[in-house]
Amino acid sequence: MGITRRKFLGWMGAAIGATTISGQKTQAATTKQFEGHPGSGGVLHDITRCIGCRKCEEACNKVNQLPAPEKPFDDLTMLDNVRRTDDKTYTVVNRFPNDSGTSPVYVKKQCNHCLEPACASACFVKALKKHKTGAVVYDASLCVGCRYCMVACPFNIPAYEYNSAFSPRIMKCTMCQPRLEKGLLPGCVESCPKEALTFGTRKQLLKIAKQRIQKYPKRYIDHVYGEYEMGGTGWLYLTGTSFAQIGMREDLGNISAPQLTAGPLSDVPIVVGLWPVLLTGIYAISRRKEKIAKEEQNEAVAATLSAANEEMEKKLAELKDKMEQQKEAAINLEIKKALKEAADQAKEDDGNAPADGPKEEK
DSSP: OOOOHHHHHHHHHHHHHHHHHHOOOOOOGGGSOOOOOTTOEEEEEEGGGOOOOOHHHHHHHHHTTOOOOSSOTTOGGGGGSOOOOBTTBSOEEEEEOOTTSSSOEEEEEOOOOBSSOHHHHHOTTOOEEEOTTSOEEEOTTTOOSOOHHHHHOTTOOOEEOTTOSSSOOEEOOOTTHHHHHTTOOOHHHHHOTTOOEEEEEHHHHHHHHHHHHHHOTTTSOSOOBTSSGGGOBSEEEEOSSOTGGGTOOSOOOSOOHHHHHHHHHHTOHHHHTHHHHHHHHHHHHHHHHHHSOHHHHHHHHHHHHHHHHHHHHHHHHHHHHHHHHHHHHHHHHHHHHHHHHHHHHHHHHHHHSOOOOOOOOO
């Protein structure tokens, strides 16, 4: 049985003190990298085929039983503004101008279901996991509401139910995991009228994508987005327009997400000392239950929760700053390496250039 948010906060009062006293740094369990499941599934989004109909948004809303939007899905004025996913919307379609000045480009955005997810790497209670189907799934019963996953995700996807007072959850695309287990397609894939979305194993999808690039070289940029970005993603993209032009990051490099999150997490005592800390907290509270009356116990628990909440918010702010610095440093390092390689190549090309012949004497 997983620990609940209520239990976690109750344990934190004793846990924080024990961590500070011990002063020891232990290796975070989240630093172990996941190498992916063989034959896991994914989706290929051929952006050149998308017409911006928003049928995928409608299907996602229905399949996941999400709240109805303020405007109906056939209202295409929603495409006038670039949107992001949130706790009530798992997928959005955005419209961008075309590089060539012709028809606009439509791009679907949702969780990319990374091979080595940053959100799962950052989640020390394993509320987020990479499933063998290829989906990154979430277990609300394990979640303690720390929101590390939101900080860690390079694609800015996980959203938090801030308006849910008693049991807020992390909300994001699930790749329709329950449907996959029944042998069904994800809702968005099934509803796409132009086959802009293709479901299959990641290996199959990469093969299909490269065949299309080879067959129609003038239609596509010669790159499958998600093949290598952040160590690879389950959601892959083909486009004829530059990825930067359509709101996709080109500065991520090929480093897998756990390498970017493991460092900051291992420096935060509340995380790295989690298990010995929790055991100490459990023991202390158990002993207290045996010695005090019900009324006194309730007062003690209330005080513990208040102190734990204050400390938790402080630690979250510190962690966010650390992780942002680590991510920025990692990205800058990749950029410097790329610039150095380009400069070295330019020098090598100059050195191999033929020398000018002798000038004629007058």
